[in-house]
Amino acid sequence: MLPYKNLIIVDKHDKTPVYRQISLQFIDLIQDGKLLPGTKLPSTRALAEDLQLHRKTIVAVYEILVSENWLDNLPRKGFQVSETLPVVRPRTYQKTISPFAGIGSFEFDNRDVIQFPLIPESTKNLIINDGFPDTTLLPYKILTREFRRALDRVTTINDLHYIADKPNLKSSLRDFLHTTRGIDFGIENLFITRGAQMAVYLAASLILKPGDKVVMSEPSYIIADAMFEKLGVQIIRVPIDQHGMRTEVLEDVLKEHDIKLIYMIPHHHHPTTVTMSTQRRSHMLELIKTYKSAVIEDDYDYDFQFKYDNYLPLASGDHGGNVIYVGSLTKVLGTPFRLGYMIATQEFLAAVMKLRLVIDIRGDLVTERAVAALIDNGDLIRHIQKSNKVYAKRCTILCRLLDKEMKQYLTYRKPTGGMAVWVVFKPQFELSKIARYAKENGLSIKSDFYFNGKYSHYNAFRFGFASLDEAKLKRAVAILKQAVEHFYPSDEI
Numbered sequence: 263m264l265p266y267k268n269l270i271i272v273d274k275h276d277k278t279p280v281y282r283q284i285s286l287q288f289i290d291l292i293q294d295g296k297l298l299p300g301t302k303l304p305s306t307r308a309l310a311e312d313l314q315l316h317r318k319t320i321v322a323v324y325e326i327l328v329s330e331n332w333l334d335n336l337p338r339k340g341f342q343v344s345e346t347l348p349v350v351r352p353r354t355y356q357k358t359i360s361p362f363a364g365i366g367s368f369e370f371d372n373r374d375v376i377q378f379p380l381i382p383e384s385t386k387n388l389i390i391n392d393g394f395p396d397t398t399l400l401p402y403k404i405l406t407r408e409f410r411r412a413l414d415r416v417t418t419i420n421d422l423h424y425i426a427d428k429p430n431l432k433s434s435l436r437d438f439l440h441t442t443r444g445i446d447f448g449i450e451n452l453f454i455t456r457g458a459q460m461a462v463y464l465a466a467s468l469i470l471k472p473g474d475k476v477v478m479s480e481p482s483y484i485i486a487d488a489m490f491e492k493l494g495v496q497i498i499r500v501p502i503d504q505h506g507m508r509t510e511v512l513e514d515v516l517k518e519h520d521i522k523l524i525y526m527i528p529h530h531h532h533p534t535t536v537t538m539s540t541q542r543r544s545h546m547l548e549l550i551k552t553y554k555s556a557v558i559e560d561d562y563d564y565d566f567q568f569k570y571d572n573y574l575p576l577a578s579g580d581h582g583g584n585v586i587y588v589g590s591l592t593k594v595l596g597t598p599f600r601l602g603y604m605i606a607t608q609e610f611l612a613a614v615m616k617l618r619l620v621i622d623i624r625g626d627l628v629t630e631r632a633v634a635a636l637i638d639n640g641d642l643i644r645h646i647q648k649s650n651k652v653y654a655k656r657c658t659i660l661c662r663l664l665d666k667e668m669k670q671y672l673t674y675r676k677p678t679g680g681m682a683v684w685v686v687f688k689p690q691f692e693l694s695k696i697a698r699y700a701k702e703n704g705l706s707i708k709s710d711f712y713f714n715g716k717y718s719h720y721n722a723f724r725f726g727f728a729s730l731d732e733a734k735l736k737r738a739v740a741i742l743k744q745a746v747e748h749f750y751p752s753d754e755i
């Protein structure tokens with residue numbers, strides 16, 4: 263219902279009678295398209311009350327509008343705007359165009375920071391994602407139970423502000439991280455975010471000013487690339503090999519430049535899935551001590567390790583408080599859930615909290631409480647162990663298939679964990695056209711940004727195996743092989 267009280271103004275000093283003033287304003291509303299044909303009007307009593315007028319005045323208004331064919335008076339329905347309006351003073355009888363349909367007249371930053379479609383295509387194709395968990399493995403009954411319990415206690419939740427301490431998840435998560443990663447910290451060093459991405463952004467934007475220099479690997483996680491571009495900083499790239507970021511190159515960079523931040527992914531590096539060796543980790547810790555730059559250790563994928571001889575994060579070493587450790591439960595719980603965290607000095611986290619308040623006042627307390635329970639009763643660890651068994655098997659199946667069917671076209675290294683294999687096509691096999699052909703034949707590759715556009719020189723993609731069972735992996739490799747052979751018949755290679 264339109265706010266007639268504000269739309270219809272009666273001027274008692276005007277010589278035009280009040281009923282006519284009102285009826286003319288109704289005609290304007292109809293001609294402007296604010297009252298569309300078929301719109302039901304308030305009863306004479308309701309409108310009279312709204313406008314603080316005698317009901318008889320409104321009756322007169324409606325009667326004249328009916329007599330001029332602007333309104334219909336329908337039995338049991340009352341007054342409504344006529345479906346067949348009189349063609350007098352025509353303006354816009356049709357629906358008005360939404361003011362949001364235009365472009366506005368203000369300027370804003372519209373750079374293409376992210377160069378790939380963030381909305382997944384709707385397709386019947388089999389999709390190779392860039393490393394997503396298999397949500398069918400989630401313990402739904404347990405999750406439902408814990409979320410219900412957390413919801414049941416929702417009326418007791420009053421501490422929604424970030425300033426309030428929420429020891430629940432923090433202490434459970436502290437124990438979990440201590441056991442799984444050997445990091446020594448107190449709950450005052452832990453901050454909960456919506457995901458690792460938010461944590462990285464908060465930390466980076468507090469440390470960096472436009473023009474500052476930041477180090478990241480080459481190649482690197484393209485969303486971090488986009489983030490640094492957005493922050494207006496200068497990126498210096500350090501190559502990565504089979505042992506992780508080349509710390510001897512990093513040392514030269516640190517000698518030469520004033521580096522404010524090093525962003526690194528030592529476990530299952532994104533996109534290459536390489537895990538940094540122990541020697542490089544030790545060297546890294548030395549560099550941190552010598553050059554004192556801040557380090558964001560993005561450990562988004564730590565929980566998915568197929569071997570028991572895990573490398574501990576840099577954050578568990580002696581780094582003098584310079585490492586900001588970022589992690590995520592998003593992949594553990596499945597992508598629909600958003601939960602990440604940051605471990606850092608208390609002083610830094612106080613600044614993080616203030617910045618976060620500016621963009622997000624409250625956390626998701628229901629999820630946090632449910633996850634705390636999942637950690638406390640051991641369900642989270644059990645789920646991780648179960649998933650790892652499945653993923654390790656799928657990883658082996660995929661690598662065998664690649665060896666058997668596609669070895670001559672590509673190179674890859676079997677990862678020690680995670681959810682994807684970084685598959686690099688040899689330069690003579692142009693992946694962009696191979697993928698296009700595969701797409702027309704039932705297989706879509708989601709991380710197409712590593713062989714198209716700005717990053718096409720990689721001629722590579724992340725083959726997410728975690729959410730594909732054996733039959734799907736076989737089908738995916740078969741279509742891919744068929745696509746390669748379409749352009750490069752095997753007898754011509």
Ligand SMILES: Cc1ncc(COP(=O)(O)O)c(C=O)c1O
Pocket residue numbers: 456457458459460483527532560562589590591592593601602
């Ligand atoms: C390297 C890296 N960092 C951060 C993230 C973001 O994680 P989250 O979903 O927890 O925000 C991802 C997501 O895949 C990632 O690959």
